[in-house]
Amino acid sequence: xxxxxxxxxxxxxxxxxxxxxxxxxxxxxxxxxxxxxxxxxxxxxxxxxxxxxxxxxxxxxxxxxxxxxxxxxxxxxxxx
Amino acid sequence: xxxxxxxxxxxxxxxxxxxxxxxxxxxxxxxxxxxxxxxxxxxxxxxxxxxxxxxxxxxxxxxxxxxxxxxxxxxxxxx
Numbered sequence: 188x189x190x191x192x193x194x195x196x197x198x199x200x201x202x203x204x205x206x207x208x209x210x211x212x213x214x215x216x217x218x219x220x221x222x223x224x225x226x227x228x229x230x231x232x233x234x235x236x237x238x239x240x241x242x243x244x245x246x247x248x249x250x251x252x253x254x255x256x257x258x259x260x261x262x263x264x265x266x267x
Numbered sequence: 268x269x270x271x272x273x274x275x276x277x278x279x280x281x282x283x284x285x286x287x288x289x290x291x292x293x294x295x296x297x298x299x300x301x302x303x304x305x306x307x308x309x310x311x312x313x314x315x316x317x318x319x320x321x322x323x324x325x326x327x328x329x330x331x332x333x334x335x336x337x338x339x340x341x342x343x344x345x346x
Contacts, residue, residue: 193310196277200284207288217337221296224330225284228303231323232280235310243319247326254330258337
């Protein structure tokens, strides 16, 4: 069984993104938010390797809404 | 020819992702995230998912603008 290269890249990005989201180099909300985006792209790569078109479109579209909500939450948290 | 595009996409995605994780400044992180997005779009086009490539290309700048909205208020992020 041959493993597609996007699956390996996706696994590397997902694992590294999750680890660096949990233990970032600078412990700020913004750093964690941007590191979480890297893990999201890793998940996009893994879904790409399984040929899930509809899941890809939905996940990418919902990601932007999630980012907007996180930005609003962090704004309120840092403003207080 | 196709292998060259694949190698280029792997290079862009891996280096953009690792650099976005390791770099300290938030603006540099956003720029490295753009490199990672370029790798993703190249992978999608190479596999033939042009509709997903359209969605990623249209929506990722919107997310970057949202993060930039948060970043403009922080004074210490500019250093």
